[in-house]
Amino acid sequence: MKAVVADNLSKIYSGSKKAINRISLTLEQGEIFGFLGPNGAGKTTTIKLLNGMLSPSEGSCRVFDVDPAASPEMVHGMSGVITERAQMYDHLTGLQNLLLFGALFGISKQDSRQRAQELLSMLDLNDAGNKKLGTYSTGMRQRLSLARAMIHKPSILFLDEPTSGLDPESAKRVNQLIWQLARQDGTTVFLCTHQLRYAEEICTCYGLVDQGELLNKGDLNQLRASLSTGLTVTVKADRPPKDMEYTKTGDLLYQLHVSSEQEVAEIARRIVDSGTKLYHISARQLTLEEIYFALIEQRRREGGQQDEYHADSTDQKGYSQHHIQ
Amino acid sequence: MNTMQTALIRKDIHSITSNKRLFPVLVIVPLIMTVFIPSIFLLTIVLSPVGTDDFQSMVALLPESMQQGDIKEMVISLMLNNIIPLFFLLIPIMAASVMAASSFVGEKEKQTLETLLYCPMTLRQIFQAKILASFLLSMSVSLLSFLVMTIVVELELWFLMGTLILPSINWLIMIVLVSPGASMIAITLIVQGSAKAQTIEESQQRSVFLILPVFLLVVGQFSGLLLINVWILLGLGVILAALALLLLKKSFRGFHYELLLK
Numbered sequence: 163m164k165a166v167v168a169d170n171l172s173k174i175y176s177g178s179k180k181a182i183n184r185i186s187l188t189l190e191q192g193e194i195f196g197f198l199g200p201n202g203a204g205k206t207t208t209i210k211l212l213n214g215m216l217s218p219s220e221g222s223c224r225v226f227d228v229d230p231a232a233s234p235e236m237v238h239g240m241s242g243v244i245t246e247r248a249q250m251y252d253h254l255t256g257l258q259n260l261l262l263f264g265a266l267f268g269i270s271k272q273d274s275r276q277r278a279q280e281l282l283s284m285l286d287l288n289d290a291g292n293k294k295l296g297t298y299s300t301g302m303r304q305r306l307s308l309a310r311a312m313i314h315k316p317s318i319l320f321l322d323e324p325t326s327g328l329d330p331e332s333a334k335r336v337n338q339l340i341w342q343l344a345r346q347d348g349t350t351v352f353l354c355t356h357q358l359r360y361a362e363e364i365c366t367c368y369g370l371v372d373q374g375e376l377l378n379k380g381d382l383n384q385l386r387a388s389l390s391t392g393l394t395v396t397v398k399a400d401r402p403p404k405d406m407e408y409t410k411t412g413d414l415l416y417q418l419h420v421s422s423e424q425e426v427a428e429i430a431r432r433i434v435d436s437g438t439k440l441y442h443i444s445a446r447q448l449t450l451e452e453i454y455f456a457l458i459e460q461r462r463r464e465g466g467q468q469d470e471y472h473a474d475s476t477d478q479k480g481y482s483q484h485h486i487q
Numbered sequence: 488m489n490t491m492q493t494a495l496i497r498k499d500i501h502s503i504t505s506n507k508r509l510f511p512v513l514v515i516v517p518l519i520m521t522v523f524i525p526s527i528f529l530l531t532i533v534l535s536p537v538g539t540d541d542f543q544s545m546v547a548l549l550p551e552s553m554q555q556g557d558i559k560e561m562v563i564s565l566m567l568n569n570i571i572p573l574f575f576l577l578i579p580i581m582a583a584s585v586m587a588a589s590s591f592v593g594e595k596e597k598q599t600l601e602t603l604l605y606c607p608m609t610l611r612q613i614f615q616a617k618i619l620a621s622f623l624l625s626m627s628v629s630l631l632s633f634l635v636m637t638i639v640v641e642l643e644l645w646f647l648m649g650t651l652i653l654p655s656i657n658w659l660i661m662i663v664l665v666s667p668g669a670s671m672i673a674i675t676l677i678v679q680g681s682a683k684a685q686t687i688e689e690s691q692q693r694s695v696f697l698i699l700p701v702f703l704l705v706v707g708q709f710s711g712l713l714l715i716n717v718w719i720l721l722g723l724g725v726i727l728a729a730l731a732l733l734l735l736k737k738s739f740r741g742f743h744y745e746l747l748l749k
């Protein structure tokens with residue numbers, strides 16, 4: 163049985179443009195799937211569709227072979243969800259909150275107490291467990307949300323920006339915990355984020371989404387292979403190599419994208435043959451971030467002929483936003 | 488009711504009784520309606536001279552069958568069994584409104600509703616539990632208020648006049664039929680508005696529509712326009728209960744997650 167199957171899933175909110183457009187993807191059990199894209203790309207909408215909070219405008223989806231639009235409560239029994247707008251009760255302590263949600267998920271008092279204690283100590287919230295949620299910091303809240311989402315040992319976790327608003331240290335810790343918890347119980351994770359570096363640390367496969375469209379999916383190698391430029395070459399030389407596309411990244415530093423190591427040798431040969439001094443040359447594989455931007459770039463170029471894209475603004479996270487005119 | 492719903496009902500009731508802003512409202516308003524106002528009435532009647540025109544004209548409002556015996560006792564009985572029950576009606580309406588608004592719109596305001604919707608209960612089960620929680624709280628507040636009022640008023644009567652005037656059958660109809668009906672109507676009105684309302688205050692305004700007719704009834708009592716008796720009260724109770732059931736049935740319809748999470 164597949165953990166998640168989405169087939170041509172589309173959602174149009176009343177009157178506005180398509181929030182997500184014909185997304186198809188399949189997730190195996192136990193996978194940690196990174197669903198990556200800028201704010202407003204349609205990540206939260208997808209999570210809501212997969213949990214039956216929204217009904218699809220077109221297409222369909224299944225979570226562990228259950229249709230969330232038809233029986234959302236069955237999907238909820240199997241899934242743990244963290245979204246920015248799914249908070250807990252400030253007037254209860256951390257432990258009371260966990261026990262409450264244990265009861266709301268139909269777990270016996272004894273079992274949920276044991277599970278809650280276990281999760282609290284794993285998430286480093288032992289002392290905070292008896293303090294009211296109202297006194298928690300953002301990082302602690304986020305960790306408690308993670309505990310809440312895992313109280314009923316879900317088969318799949320839907321995490322919407324679990325590290326947003328956290329300082330780097332807490333973000334790293336939450337990230338490690340997701341990995342650890344998922345590995346321990348073999349939980350499938352559907353992780354939505356725009357923090358590509360954190361995603362790269364734990365995800366086993368990815369889906370890159372922009373403006374409601376799935377740009378590409380697969381593991382890192384598959385994503386790299388889908389691009390003609392699989393390697394990033396850094397060159398330090400007096401002059402850049404002739405007749406090649408490059409970006410200047412610093413004093414005497416140039417960056418080039420190539421697809422094979424053969425081409426790295428070719429770059430070195432051209433520089434040396436032209437009588438320029440070559441101080442340094444190195445090649446490394448594309449990072450997730452580079453792949454992401456390359457794909458967005460590619461889409462813009464392809465879509466440019468039909469839609470006219472403008473990359474005219476950059477949001478606070480540093481990713482370009484594109485507007486269809 | 489399954490265990491998940493029971494847990495939700497407990498949570499809802501606990502969150503209102505532990506709320507430092509809302510709980511005092513649930514205590515003070517009933518105390519005013521059932522202890523303060525009756526005591527003032529009682530003292531005024533007891534301490535006024537018997538022969539005043541006001542008393543005569545009030546008693547004249549009563550049907551002839553009731554116009555016998557001590558004039559003060561008659562006025563007290565009129566107050567206790569015809570006027571106070573209408574003030575009392577405000578208690579279930581108020582309690583139900585405060586509780587339902589906090590339970591439905593309050594969750595939305597505090598962004599806890601979405602978390603609740605991710606629990607393995609159907610939307611209908613969640614709504615059932617929440618409506619029942621509001622209803623239970625409102626009924627408990629009403630019953631307790633009635634008990635406190637009866638004790639206080641009877642004690643006052645005993646010490647001031649050396650006699651007891653027991654609550655009439657009006658009160659039974661009030662507690663068994665009218666106040667549950669009014670309370671349920673208040674809840675369903677708020678539940679229906681909860682999809683649109685973004686703040687607790689906004690949703691509580693709806694219950695004003697219920698309080699207005701109650702005031703008209705109170706005015707009716709004083710002016711003698713419409714004196715409630717067992718039959719009028721019974722009729723009112725049946726209409727309210729029927730309306731409540733109708734609204735309750737309707738309130739489940741047309742709700743889906745998308746509407747609630749807007």
